[in-house]
Amino acid sequence: MDALTITNLTKKFGDKTVLDKLNLSVPKHSIFGFVGKNGAGKTTTMKTVLGLLKPDEGRITVAGERVVYGQTKTNRHIGYLPDVPEFYSYMTPYEYLAFCGKISEIPAKDLKSRCCGLLELVGLKNEKHRIKGFSRGMKQRLGIAQALLNRPKLLICDEPTSALDPVGRKEILDILLLAKEQTTILFSTHILSDVERICTDAAFLDKGTIVLQGSVSGMRNLNSSKKYVLELADRKDTEKIMQAFTGLTLNQNHELVFREESGLLFSILHFIAEQKIPVQKLEHMEIPLEDLFLEVTKP
Numbered sequence: 001m002d003a004l005t006i007t008n009l010t011k012k013f014g015d016k017t018v019l020d021k022l023n024l025s026v027p028k029h030s031i032f033g034f035v036g037k038n039g040a041g042k043t044t045t046m047k048t049v050l051g052l053l054k055p056d057e058g059r060i061t062v063a064g065e066r067v068v069y070g071q072t073k074t075n076r077h078i079g080y081l082p083d084v085p086e087f088y089s090y091m092t093p094y095e096y097l098a099f100c101g102k103i104s105e106i107p108a109k110d111l112k113s114r115c116c117g118l119l120e121l122v123g124l125k126n127e128k129h130r131i132k133g134f135s136r137g138m139k140q141r142l143g144i145a146q147a148l149l150n151r152p153k154l155l156i157c158d159e160p161t162s163a164l165d166p167v168g169r170k171e172i173l174d175i176l177l178l179a180k181e182q183t184t185i186l187f188s189t190h191i192l193s194d195v196e197r198i199c200t201d202a203a204f205l206d207k208g209t210i211v212l213q214g215s216v217s218g219m220r221n222l223n224s225s226k227k228y229v230l231e232l233a234d235r236k237d238t239e240k241i242m243q244a245f246t247g248l249t250l251n252q253n254h255e256l257v258f259r260e261e262s263g264l265l266f267s268i269l270h271f272i273a274e275q276k277i278p279v280q281k282l283e284h285m286e287i288p289l290e291d292l293f294l295e296v297t298k299p
């Protein structure tokens with residue numbers, strides 16, 4: 001059973017269709033990157049999963065239980081970090097977590113150890129200052145601790161790294177990797193390198209629908225994402241191959257670059273063998289997820 005399943009989700013604001021029959025499956029214990037440009041509908045999807053927005057159509061289940069708009073029952077499985085988390089800024093991180101823990105009825109005997117454990121996880125254990133002086137990164141880290149208080153089966157983070165510098169981003173990614181031990185994580189982002197760094201799975205959202213989804217390793221192995229660089233000893237041979245085949249480009253080092261589409265690699269190798277062309281280098285390159293994303297979301 002998946003931690004989250006969304007089937008044919010449609011959401012309109014007035015006559016604008018923001019989500020259009022969206023399908024998404026988040027496997028248990030995955031770190032799932034939910035990727036989309038600004039305005040693609042990431043936050044709208046997350047709020048619908050939380051039962052805060054009413055879908056026009058579709059079905060959502062969290063840990064196998066159906067989400068019903070306006071009801072919070074399924075939210076007991078979810079920890080949520082909104083895009084702009086708000087806190088009582090006059091409290092210290094411990095006071096804030098303990099306060100949230102009391103509201104959510106964590107047994108008093110467990111409260112202290114739970115809060116301390118989470119503050120340690122997010123690197124705020126020794127932070128005695130009030131939240132009002134916190135950097136954005138510290139606030140995001142505290143927000144993750146808060147979202148994990150109830151030991152959720154699904155942790156949803158809305159762009160936890162987008163506003164942070166590289167150091168702050170790395171801290172959050174490291175925390176999410178640690179949190180993976182205890183939960184499934186869905187986080188939205190438009191930073192593809194963050195997805196490459198920690199995600200096991202990802203989905204690309206474009207124009208209200210998922211244009212590509214699956215394991216990150218599977219995406220890397222997609223045929224269309226394989227690229228080769230071929231360097232020949234003689235420039236004349238390079239030109240010969242350019243003329244004999246379509247779908248090749250020259251880079252600034254006068255190397256031939258091509259995608260492995262419809263057996264092109266073997267055709268070129270065959271040609272090289274037949275003509276006895278000396279080869280300097282043949283290299284397989286992985287296309288960054290960023291290029292794959294740009295390709296599948298092309299207007």
Ligand SMILES: Nc1ncnc2c1ncn2[C@@H]1O[C@H](COP(=O)(O)OP(=O)(O)OP(=O)(O)O)[C@@H](O)[C@H]1O
Nearest residue numbers: 013018036037038039040041042043044045083190
């Ligand atoms: N309450 C609302 N009323 C009307 N339109 C809305 C509402 N909320 C969102 N939208 C529109 O829905 C679209 C998707 O917005 P959403 O906030 O879900 O995108 P997003 O992917 O989270 O973007 P970002 O990366 O900027 O956070 C946008 O065009 C937005 O203007």
Ligand SMILES: [Mg+2]
Nearest residue numbers: 042043083158
């Ligand atoms: Mg958003």
